[in-house]
Structures are given as structure tokens and as C-alpha cells.
Amino acid sequence: MKQTAADILVERLIDWGVDTIFGLPGDGINGIMEALRKKQDVIRFIQVRHEESAAFMACGYSKFTGRLGVCLATSGPGGIHLLNGLYDAKLDSQSVLAITGLQFHDLINTHTQQDVELDKLFQDVAIYNSRIMGPAHVEGVVDLACRTALAYKGVSHITFPVDMQSMEIIEKRRSERNVPHHGSTVRAASDRLPSEQDLYEAADILNSGKKVALLIGRGALQSGDVIEEIAEKLGAPIVKALLGKAAVPDTSPYTTGGLGLLGTKPSQEAMENCDTLFLIGTSFPYLEFYPKPGQAKAIQIDMDPMRIGLRYPVDVGLIGDAQKTLRALSPLLRNKEDKSFLKKAQEGMEDWWSLIEERGTRMDVPMKPQVVAWELGKRLSPDAIVTSDSGTITTWWARQIKAKKGQMFTCSGTLATMACGLAYAVSAQIAHPNRQCVTFIGDGGLSMLPSELAIGNRDDPTRILAASDPHPWLVGLDARRLPHLHDRSLHEAERDHVAAHPAHHDAITHAERSAPQNHDITRERGHDPLQGKSKSGCYHANRRGQARRIIEPYRADAKEQEQRKSQVDSLPRPEFKFHIVTFPQREA
Numbered sequence: 001m002k003q004t005a006a007d008i009l010v011e012r013l014i015d016w017g018v019d020t021i022f023g024l025p026g027d028g029i030n031g032i033m034e035a036l037r038k039k040q041d042v043i044r045f046i047q048v049r050h051e052e053s054a055a056f057m058a059c060g061y062s063k064f065t066g067r068l069g070v071c072l073a074t075s076g077p078g079g080i081h082l083l084n085g086l087y088d089a090k091l092d093s094q095s096v097l098a099i100t101g102l103q104f105h106d107l108i109n110t111h112t113q114q115d116v117e118l119d120k121l122f123q124d125v126a127i128y129n130s131r132i133m134g135p136a137h138v139e140g141v142v143d144l145a146c147r148t149a150l151a152y153k154g155v156s157h158i159t160f161p162v163d164m165q166s167m168e169i170i171e172k173r174r175s176e177r178n179v180p181h182h183g184s185t186v187r188a189a190s191d192r193l194p195s196e197q198d199l200y201e202a203a204d205i206l207n208s209g210k211k212v213a214l215l216i217g218r219g220a221l222q223s224g225d226v227i228e229e230i231a232e233k234l235g236a237p238i239v240k241a242l243l244g245k246a247a248v249p250d251t252s253p254y255t256t257g258g259l260g261l262l263g264t265k266p267s268q269e270a271m272e273n274c275d276t277l278f279l280i281g282t283s284f285p286y287l288e289f290y291p292k293p294g295q296a297k298a299i300q301i302d303m304d305p306m307r308i309g310l311r312y313p314v315d316v317g318l319i320g321d322a323q324k325t326l327r328a329l330s331p332l333l334r335n336k337e338d339k340s341f342l343k344k345a346q347e348g349m350e351d352w353w354s355l356i357e358e359r360g361t362r363m364d365v366p367m368k369p370q371v372v373a374w375e376l377g378k379r380l381s382p383d384a385i386v387t388s389d390s391g392t393i394t395t396w397w398a399r400q401i402k403a404k405k406g407q408m409f410t411c412s413g414t415l416a417t418m419a420c421g422l423a424y425a426v427s428a429q430i431a432h433p434n435r436q437c438v439t440f441i442g443d444g445g446l447s448m449l450p451s452e453l454a455i456g457n458r459d460d461p462t463r464i465l466a467a468s469d470p471h472p473w474l475v476g477l478d479a480r481r482l483p484h485l486h487d488r489s490l491h492e493a494e495r496d497h498v499a500a501h502p503a504h505h506d507a508i509t510h511a512e513r514s515a516p517q518n519h520d521i522t523r524e525r526g527h528d529p530l531q532g533k534s535k536s537g538c539y540h541a542n543r544r545g546q547a548r549r550i551i552e553p554y555r556a557d558a559k560e561q562e563q564r565k566s567q568v569d570s571l572p573r574p575e576f577k578f579h580i581v582t583f584p585q586r587e588a
């Protein structure tokens with residue numbers, strides 16, 4: 001069989017360790033689809049229903065595995081659809097490769113069909129961006145695209161004229177300078193440690209501080225143990241940016257939870273009162289929640305030198321891997337005798353958790369979204385992967401669900417885009433077929449890309465979705481924008497609201513009572529209370545508290561099932577069933 005340019009692309013991706021591509025076919029990528037078909041035993045193609053989801057899934061895949069996430073879209077509209085998901089990856093620093101089709105090489109820029117120069121369109125989002133100019137160009141471009149996305153944690157883009165994809169490789173057509181196979185797929189890694197001098201300077205500052213606060217983010221996800229060790233030594237509360245939610249479990253005595261609009265009061269107090277700030281793997285973007293510039297001495301650890309001093313005027317920047325840097329730093333830190341700063345934060349957290357529990361156990365109707373999040377948090381598997389969409393819903397996910405050790409949590413941290421939650425959960429299930437994957441998503445976010453529920457036409461594991469009611473999402477957003485940090489005002493607002501709407505029966509209780517047994521969301525079932533042996537479907541607890549089915553499971557026709565089956569059969573793959581639980585966010 002003749003080898004085509006697209007074959008080289010796919011083979012090189014396989015050499016880079018890629019085994020999963022999210023995408024949607026189209027005439028502009030026929031050659032690539034054919035090359036994928038030929039290699040279906042080693043690389044699987046997960047077909048989405050909207051290319052934006054493919055990009056979200058690639059981003060999620062990178063978040064959940066630390067590997068390269070890859071998405072594929074056809075020329076013109078398919079590529080355009082990728083864009084929002086690619087920005088999500090760019091802003092959350094994920095390694096993603098986007099591959100798109102381009103029109104016939106000799107018709108580009110002639111107003112031909114789907115004549116969109118996607119390399120130009122992707123200029124801002126991509127750190128590596130190239131148009132294939134011929135079969136002999138493919139290998140070198142793929143190597144650089146993969147290496148750049150992985151090394152610099154960003155988006156690479158390759159666009160490939162459709163006719164060139166199917167071109168045969170003819171060695172003599174190679175230019176005289178392009179020596180065959182001059183590149184490599186080696187992935188080199190450095191130890192990534194700061195200089196000794198920087199470590200000593202940082203230790204001096206941390207040892208002299210009287211009120212040290214740690215602010216940790218996505219870059220600290222693998223460093224929880226050493227961060228707790230340092231928090232104990234320094235008597236320092238650990239404040240978590242949203243993407244760092246799982247870095248240290250919410251059950252840890254050292255953490256004050258999140259920061260900012262979705263955060264906690266003790267976290268904000270730690271920021272307002274600290275004299276020393278230690279930033280670890282975070283670019284928490286909301287400047288107004290940091291200590292005032294000049295208030296605190298500051299140290300920052302980041303892999304990326306460009307990010308040092310980005311959000312706060314730091315005194316010492318430590319460039320390196322967070323875990324390795326912290327392990328090198330920890331022996332230089334003295335055990336502080338005065339732990340009163342941490343103690344105060346811990347007392348604050350006792351009150352905070354009482355408040356959160358109170359909100360999470362109310363029996364008011366319409367049922368409070370906090371109740372659902374609280375109940376969900378208690379029932380999650382020890383290794384659950386829990387994603388959220390963007391909206392008010394993120395607040396309940398961030399605050400009410402206690403992250404436990406071994407669980408993963410993510411959302412669109414910096415882009416804060418809607419519609420990513422479901423796609424993230426799908427990619428989580430693909431990356432980790434045996435783990436429980438849940439997304440907590442608003443009706444707005446779910447209805448933006450509900451088409452990905454179509455993946456749920458297979459048989460095994462279950463996915464749970466909790467979606468909020470379609471009633472007043474924008475109103476809700478505005479009403480809640482400011483009071484988050486002020487318990488009293490939020491508390492009072494809720495009390496007034498409840499007073500204005502006399503309680504009916506608790507919707508969850510009713511959903512449980514009225515739904516068939518196998519759709520019970522609240523009853524324990526075996527080791528994993530959220531995974532029933534039921535058929536997929538969607539239940540909505542209506543205003544009178546009666547559960548009713550609102551979405552029937554999708555069933556692909558036999559031909560489509562057969563087609564999909566042949567594409568992914570040879571690789572371990574998860575099977576999907578969706579359980580969707582909707583609940584009212586508040587009264588309309």
C-alpha cells in the first residue's frame with residue numbers, strides 16, 4: 001500500500017504517544033480520516049457532535065492525563081468551531097494539538113468553498129502554527145507541533161490542504177536541504193530546579209514572616225503532601241485558586257478552601273492579614289483578592305519564568321517544578337513556634353463549614369442548589385473526577401463539594417467559558433474508563449453543547465450529570481455576583497427568599513420517592529451510590545416535587561453503531577450512560 005502524507009502525520013503522532021483524537025469528519029480531512037482508519041488498532045478517533053467539544057475534550061484529556069490532547073476538524077467551519085475550546089486550553093496552559101483541513105492547495109485564496117486560512121485565524125491562540133506545504137514537510141512540522149505544545153503547555157496547530165493529505169510520498173520530490181528523518185520524537189525533561197541562592201533567599205523571607213499565607217493553583221496539583229508539610233512548619237493557611245481545588249483536600253486542617261467570588265471568608269481574611277505570601281503554581285487572575293501591593297513580602301514558584309511577578313510584586317521568584325522545588329525548600333524552613341495565624345484561619349473554617357453544611361442540608365423548596373452539591377460531594381467515589389461548567393453553578397461546585405484525596409476537580413479556570421463541563425467529563429471518562437466522572441453544570445451550559453450526550457449510546461459505565469433548572473440563570477448570576485464573600489448578606493438574601501416562598505416538600509426527597517428505584521440519586525447502592533444499573537435518562541424534579549423523565553437515551557441506528565464500533569473496538573474504551581439529575585436553582 002502506498003504511503004500518503006496523512007499516513008506520515010498519523011504515524012508520527014503515534015510515535016509521540018498519541019492514542020486518542022477527538023474530532024468530527026468532513027471533506028476537508030478525508031485523507032487524515034483514511035489514515036486514522038488504517039491505524040485504528042493503535043489510535044482511536046472519538047467522534048464528537050460539535051468541534052468545540054472536540055477542543056474541550058482535548059483540553060480535558062490533557063488536564064486529566066498530563067499528556068498531549070489532540071483534536072481534529074475539517075476545513076472552514078469545522079476549524080472555526082474549535083476556537084473557543086482551544087482558547088480554554090491556552091488560558092489554562094494545557095498541551096493541545098489541533099489539526100485542521102485546508103482547501104486544495106492550488107485554490108487557497110480564490111474564494112473557493114470553505115476557503116478559510118485557519119493558520120491565520122489561529123495565530124493568536126497557537127504557540128506553534130503551521131500550514132503543511134507538501135508531504136515531505138509533514139514529519140518535521142508534526143515533531144515541532146507536538147514538542148512545542150508539550151514543552152510550553154499551550155496550543156499547537158497544523159493545517160493540511162486536503163489534496164496533500166492523500167499525496168503519495170515520493171522521496172525525490174523532497175527539497176535538496178530536507179534530509180529524510182532528520183528529526184526526533186524524543187521528549188527531554190529537565191530537573192527544573194531553582195538556583196540554591198534563590199532557595200535560600202526564599203527560605204529567609206518565609207522564616208522571617210509572622211503571618212504566612214500560601215496560595216496554590218493548578219501547578220501545585222501533584223504537591224499536596226509537601227505543601228501540607230510546609231503549612232505545618234510555617235503555621236500557614238493554604239488558600240486554593242479554583243484549579244488548585246484538588247491539590248490539597250478540603251478535609252485538610254491546613255486549607256481555607258477557595259479564594260475570590262467562589263471562595264471562602266477565611267481565605268479572604270488570610271489574604272487581607274498576611275505579611276508574607278507564598279504563591280505556588282498559580283496565576284489566580286483576580287488581582288483585587290490578593291493582599292494589597294506592599295502589604296506582604298512574596299515568593300512565587302512557577303515553571304514559566306514569564307509568569308513570575310505577573311499578579312503580585314514578588315521578592316523572589318523560584319523557577320521550577322513545584323513539587324521538586326518545595327522538596328528542596330522544605331529542609332530550609334524552620335518550624336515556627338507561633339501558629340496563631342493558622343489557628344485563626346482554622347477557627348474561621350469551623351464556622352465556614354458549619355455555614356456550608358447548614359446551607360447544604362436545608363429542606364426548603366425550591367430546593368437549594370447547595371443541597372444537591374453537598375449531597376453529591378458525600379456520595380462521590382474516592383477517585384471521582386468532577387468537572388464543572390461556568391456560572392453560578394461553579395460556586396456550589398467550588399464551595400459545597402469537599403474535594404477528597406484521590407479525586408480530581410477541574411473547570412474552565414481562566415477563560416471561564418460555558419459549555420465545557422460535559423465535554424470535560426466525557427474526556428475524563430475516556431482517559432480514565434474505570435473512574436466515576438461527574439459534571440456539575442447549569443442548564444445554560446448544558447444546552448449549549450448537549451449534542452455530546454449522543455456519545456451515551458453504549459453500554460457500560462455510568463456518567464452522572466447534575467444540571468440546574470432552566471429557570472432564571474442570568475437573573476441568578478446578577479443577584480449573586482457580589483455577596484459571595486459576605487456570609488451575612490448571602491445568608492440574609494437566602495432567608496428573605498425562602499420567607500417569600502413558603503416551603504413545599506423537599507424536591508430531592510420527592511425525586512427519590514417518585515422516580516423508579518434504579519434512578520434514585522440519593523440512595524446508597526453498593527460501593528458506588530451514583531452508579532445504578534439503570535438505563536440512561538434524565539429526571540427533572542418539578543415544582544410539585546414530582547420526578548419525570550425529560551430526555552430519552554439516544555440510540556444510534558445500527559449502521560452508525562457498527563461504524564463507531566469498528567473505529568474504537570481495538571482500544572480500551574469507556575462506555576457511556578448518562579444519568580442526568582436536574583434541580584431547580586431557585587424559584588422562577
Ligand SMILES: Cc1ncc(C[n+]2csc(CCOP(=O)(O)OP(=O)(O)O)c2C)c(N)n1
Nearest residue numbers: 390391392393416417418442443444445473
Ligand atoms: C461561552 C460563554 N458565554 C457566556 C458566558 C457568560 N456567562 C457566564 S455564566 C452564564 C450563565 C450560565 O448559566 P447556566 O449554565 O444556566 O448556569 P447557572 O449560572 O444558572 O448556574 C453566562 C451567560 C460565558 N462565561 N461563556
